[in-house]
Amino acid sequence: MSERDSNETAVRRLRERLGSGNMLPVRRALHALNPAEIASLLASLPPTERNLVWEMVSPEDDGEVLLHLPESIRTGLIRQMDTAELIKAAEELEIDDLADLLEGLPETVTREVLRALDADDRARLEQVLAYEPDTAGGLMNTDTVTVRPDVSLDVVQRYLRLRGEVPTHTDALYVVDRYGAYLGALPLDKILTRAADDLVANVMERETPAIPAGEKEHDVARRFESADLVSAPVVDGKGILVGRITVDDVVDVIRAEGEHNMMSMAGLAEDEDLFAPVRQAALRRGIWLGINLMTAFAAAWVVGRFEATIGEVVALAVLMPVVASMGGIGGSQTLTLMIRSLALGQAGVGNTRLLLRKELSVAAVNGLLWSIVVGAIAAWWFSSLWLALVIALALVVNQVIAAASGVLIPLILKRMGVDPALAGSVVLTTVTDVVGFFALLGLGTVILL
Amino acid sequence: MSERDSNETAVRRLRERLGSGNMLPVRRALHALNPAEIASLLASLPPTERNLVWEMVSPEDDGEVLLHLPESIRTGLIRQMDTAELIKAAEELEIDDLADLLEGLPETVTREVLRALDADDRARLEQVLAYEPDTAGGLMNTDTVTVRPDVSLDVVQRYLRLRGEVPTHTDALYVVDRYGAYLGALPLDKILTRAADDLVANVMERETPAIPAGEKEHDVARRFESADLVSAPVVDGKGILVGRITVDDVVDVIRAEGEHNMMSMAGLAEDEDLFAPVRQAALRRGIWLGINLMTAFAAAWVVGRFEATIGEVVALAVLMPVVASMGGIGGSQTLTLMIRSLALGQAGVGNTRLLLRKELSVAAVNGLLWSIVVGAIAAWWFSSLWLALVIALALVVNQVIAAASGVLIPLILKRMGVDPALAGSVVLTTVTDVVGFFALLGLGTVILL
Numbered sequence: 035m036s037e038r039d040s041n042e043t044a045v046r047r048l049r050e051r052l053g054s055g056n057m058l059p060v061r062r063a064l065h066a067l068n069p070a071e072i073a074s075l076l077a078s079l080p081p082t083e084r085n086l087v088w089e090m091v092s093p094e095d096d097g098e099v100l101l102h103l104p105e106s107i108r109t110g111l112i113r114q115m116d117t118a119e120l121i122k123a124a125e126e127l128e129i130d131d132l133a134d135l136l137e138g139l140p141e142t143v144t145r146e147v148l149r150a151l152d153a154d155d156r157a158r159l160e161q162v163l164a165y166e167p168d169t170a171g172g173l174m175n176t177d178t179v180t181v182r183p184d185v186s187l188d189v190v191q192r193y194l195r196l197r198g199e200v201p202t203h204t205d206a207l208y209v210v211d212r213y214g215a216y217l218g219a220l221p222l223d224k225i226l227t228r229a230a231d232d233l234v235a236n237v238m239e240r241e242t243p244a245i246p247a248g249e250k251e252h253d254v255a256r257r258f259e260s261a262d263l264v265s266a267p268v269v270d271g272k273g274i275l276v277g278r279i280t281v282d283d284v285v286d287v288i289r290a291e292g293e294h295n296m297m298s299m300a301g302l303a304e305d306e307d308l309f310a311p312v313r314q315a316a317l318r319r320g321i322w323l324g325i326n327l328m329t330a331f332a333a334a335w336v337v338g339r340f341e342a343t344i345g346e347v348v349a350l351a352v353l354m355p356v357v358a359s360m361g362g363i364g365g366s367q368t369l370t371l372m373i374r375s376l377a378l379g380q381a382g383v384g385n386t387r388l389l390l391r392k393e394l395s396v397a398a399v400n401g402l403l404w405s406i407v408v409g410a411i412a413a414w415w416f417s418s419l420w421l422a423l424v425i426a427l428a429l430v431v432n433q434v435i436a437a438a439s440g441v442l443i444p445l446i447l448k449r450m451g452v453d454p455a456l457a458g459s460v461v462l463t464t465v466t467d468v469v470g471f472f473a474l475l476g477l478g479t480v481i482l483l
Numbered sequence: 484m485s486e487r488d489s490n491e492t493a494v495r496r497l498r499e500r501l502g503s504g505n506m507l508p509v510r511r512a513l514h515a516l517n518p519a520e521i522a523s524l525l526a527s528l529p530p531t532e533r534n535l536v537w538e539m540v541s542p543e544d545d546g547e548v549l550l551h552l553p554e555s556i557r558t559g560l561i562r563q564m565d566t567a568e569l570i571k572a573a574e575e576l577e578i579d580d581l582a583d584l585l586e587g588l589p590e591t592v593t594r595e596v597l598r599a600l601d602a603d604d605r606a607r608l609e610q611v612l613a614y615e616p617d618t619a620g621g622l623m624n625t626d627t628v629t630v631r632p633d634v635s636l637d638v639v640q641r642y643l644r645l646r647g648e649v650p651t652h653t654d655a656l657y658v659v660d661r662y663g664a665y666l667g668a669l670p671l672d673k674i675l676t677r678a679a680d681d682l683v684a685n686v687m688e689r690e691t692p693a694i695p696a697g698e699k700e701h702d703v704a705r706r707f708e709s710a711d712l713v714s715a716p717v718v719d720g721k722g723i724l725v726g727r728i729t730v731d732d733v734v735d736v737i738r739a740e741g742e743h744n745m746m747s748m749a750g751l752a753e754d755e756d757l758f759a760p761v762r763q764a765a766l767r768r769g770i771w772l773g774i775n776l777m778t779a780f781a782a783a784w785v786v787g788r789f790e791a792t793i794g795e796v797v798a799l800a801v802l803m804p805v806v807a808s809m810g811g812i813g814g815s816q817t818l819t820l821m822i823r824s825l826a827l828g829q830a831g832v833g834n835t836r837l838l839l840r841k842e843l844s845v846a847a848v849n850g851l852l853w854s855i856v857v858g859a860i861a862a863w864w865f866s867s868l869w870l871a872l873v874i875a876l877a878l879v880v881n882q883v884i885a886a887a888s889g890v891l892i893p894l895i896l897k898r899m900g901v902d903p904a905l906a907g908s909v910v911l912t913t914v915t916d917v918v919g920f921f922a923l924l925g926l927g928t929v930i931l932l
Contacts, residue, residue: 312845337803392529
């Protein structure tokens with residue numbers, strides 16, 4: 035399989051081969067993929083074929099493949115492995131990755147894996163496990179290479195030759211004092227480009243900030259993005275160096291954050307398994323449908339208040355979808371913009387009034403514009419200028435309320451500690467449906483009857 | 484301003500100070516921020532204050548700040564700068580970043596900037612500009628440090644000391660033959676840890692793959708993610724090393740891709756300016772509302788076919804929002820899952836039939852379950868078992884059609900070359916509204932009249 039082969043081609047071919055029942059070429063194809071590619075392949079297969087392929091993955095790749103899988107799929111595969119296989123998989127991993135893997139496992143298995151490690155690794159793993167998984171401490175690796183400030187670059191160079199290798203993604207050594215307190219970073223390129231007799235203290239970068247172990251991974255990601263970091267030191271409350279975070283783990287955080295908002299807005303888990311078992315998928319989505327049903331019945335209840343009006347002017351029922359849909363679309367545009375800006379820390383920062391003014395202006399302009407169009411169509415369709423007036427007014431009202439809700443609902447939800455991406459669209463739709471139908475049918479009752 | 488100060492606090496404080504009219508503390512606060520933070524601050528300010536703060540950014544930061552801004556905001560600020568200021572900003576940038584910046588500029592300014600560069604930089608810039616911006620060539624930087632395979636590490640080390648520094652994010656030198664053809668990578672840590680008399684040829688990593696300059700940035704990002712790369716060499720069609728891509732630029736691609744899907748689903752630009760001028764925002768969103776209006780009128784037209792039915796059984800109008808909403812929610816769950824999986828290359832890879840079967844099963848289960856609940860409520864509300872049967876049947880039909888549409892619409896759109904994230908939800912809502920109303924009112928006509 036050549037370098038240029040995309041995942042799509044790989045999956046297509048592999049599935050054909052799986053279908054043919056001849057397993058040898060499947061094994062060979064698998065062998066050419068890296069763990070991330072194997073993970074992506076597994077994610078695009080239904081359960082039966084997924085298990086078949088998983089059995090064929092070579093044991094030394096198991097750990098890395100599991101790591102690259104979304105948790106929803108990982109848990110299922112781990113459940114099929116016995117403890118010996120798990121320990122084997124665990125041994126191939128770096129400490130931070132191992133900690134990630136252990137989070138999803140039952141307590142008993144975790145203890146077994148810990149027992150199988152040597153004392154050194156166990157101590158380091160326990161250190162990482164002591165921090166919350168979504169903090170810098172949970173994200174970090176403990177494999178830092180440290181030097182003292184009072185030695186020359188030449189000494190550092192000889193020490194490294196003696197060591198023979200450094201951990202993956204080491205772009206800098208860290209300078210610590212005799213108590214292990216972090217002093218600064220010594221990038222590898224500085225060791226190579228500065229004079230051999232320069233002291234570490236004179237060459238090291240003091241401005242490279244250390245990340246507190248308790249910092250949230252969201253903030254860590256923003257820090258990496260804004261300062262273009264490749265790796266960064268992590269310190270505990272006393273300034274003691276406890277580990278380092280590398281950009282590959284931050285990339286995963288950024289990817290997950292991007293998907294979180296989009297998936298949440300549809301009530302899905304961000305790592306939703308494409309081939310989740312029907313019962314599991316139906317349960318999770320059923321709950322979401324149930325919540326939305328309350329919304330729908332709120333809207334239906336409003337319509338129910340106006341049964342008499344509809345009975346007399348059926349055209350109002352015909353125009354109901356128009357008002358509801360336009361309000362929903364307008365509101366969700368504002369909502370989506372707000373959810374993105376909240377995640378970036380650019381909304382809700384003392385600029386709410388200005389934002390509200392802007393969104394209301396946009397909604398008023400579009401509300402007026404489209405109400406003329408819709409009014410004209412309604413007038414022509416039902417030959418009634420009064421009906422045209424009713425739908426036009428309802429449309430403007432709903433558009434403006436939708437914009438205000440789009441700005442305020444996510445801010446209120448956030449203050450209540452509720453994820454705006456998850457709950458925002460349900461609440462918003464309730465508002466736009468209820469307001470839209472109330473405006474249309476209420477105005478209809480007053481003006482047309 | 485301490486290290487821990489979040490963007491939110493910074494913005495809040497700065498806005499207070501702007502309000503007070505005292506500019507000195509604003510200047511001082513700005514000085515403590517890095518270009519990415521200044522960019523984020525600018526994005527959260529309305530136009531007037533944004534321009535005020537932009538004037539205060541020190542000229543040597545201008546280039547970096549512009550780069551970190553979404554294009555929608557960048558263009559506005561650049562329009563206010565004169566060519567001299569632009570050339571000054573451009574001078575501080577790396578070649579790949581400069582190329583990004585130039586994309587948005589008018590041809591005349593680009594030519595001015597090119598003329599202001601020295602011959603060397605101009606040649607390098609023109610090389611990058613020759614590639615499409617969304618390819619590896621457009622993403623790359625030309626500042627590679629190269630060595631020959633037949634020298635010893637000691638010689639490399641002396642060469643680097645002579646050089647005195649290497650470009651930012653250099654984690655590896657690249658090994659090329661006398662014609663400039665790429666042979667392999669020589670990571671800095673290898674130079675430091677291997678024996679000084681080892682030859683480059685024996686130490687270099689031949690398996691580090693070079694990225695073809697024409698590869699799409701989406702594929703480049705997937706490659707970085709799956710192989711955990713920090714930087715990678717870029718080669719032209721003949722295998723000649725032309726540049727390198729660093730992870731910081733890839734992080735931007737990943738962030739943008741994550742936002743693209745979410746923003747597109749609401750018909751917004753992925754870099755939508757929170758404080759876009761009202762006219763501009765109203766125009767873009769107005770178009771989206773207009774497109775959705777056609778959808779809404781398609782639904783209204785279906786309802787219009789059944790005016791007589793509604794006139795006799797007004798309860799059907801009351802239940803219309805329930806069928807439309809449940810279909811829309813169910814369909815958009817499937818659609819969102821598909822859009823995510825298509826972006827990851829995990830859907831549409833010969834697994835469509837299986838996926839369809841799974842989604843239809845989920846929809847059938849939930850459709851049946853919730854149709855019983857909705858039917859029961861309708862029976863109690865309107866005291867009619869026949870009406871309960873109608874809404875229950877309509878709900879199941881719509882749920883199943885919604886799931887099928889959620890799987891098939893994005894696949895069809897993609898094959899047509901239309902972005903499923905952009906057009907998917909409009910088309911889907913049209914289907915679920917039309918089918919939902921047709922099923923409810925059609926069954927109502929047959930069963931209830």
